Amino acid sequence: MNEDKVEGVAIANLIAVDENNIVGWVxxxxxxxxxxxxxxxxxxxxxxxxxxxxxxxxxxxxxxFLTQMPCPDD
Incomplete structure (x- = not known):
């Protein structure tokens, strides 16, 4: 990473409640x-x-909180 710029690196996947899909990244x-x-x-x-x-x-x-968010189907 370049220390002169603000940069990010994905360190983890957020896995959906179906445990088959990635819905985001940390x-x-x-x-x-x-x-x-x-x-x-x-x-x-x-x-x-x-x-x-x-x-x-x-x-x-x-x-x-992420594990308790309302699902669209709720």
């Missing part, structure tokens, strides 16, 4: 911050991360 920025980028369908409930992240990283992206 990015780590060169500033140390984490952010989520959703696929074209936007935010939706997730079942897990792959690869799994440490508890501190999960807390930063509020993974508990």
């Amino acid at each position: 990015y780590r920025w060169n500033t140390g911050a984490l952010a989520i980028r959703w696929d074209v369908h936007g935010p939706q409930r997730v079942s897990k991360l792959y690869p799994d992240l440490c508890d501190a990283d999960k807390a930063e992206i509020d993974f508990a």
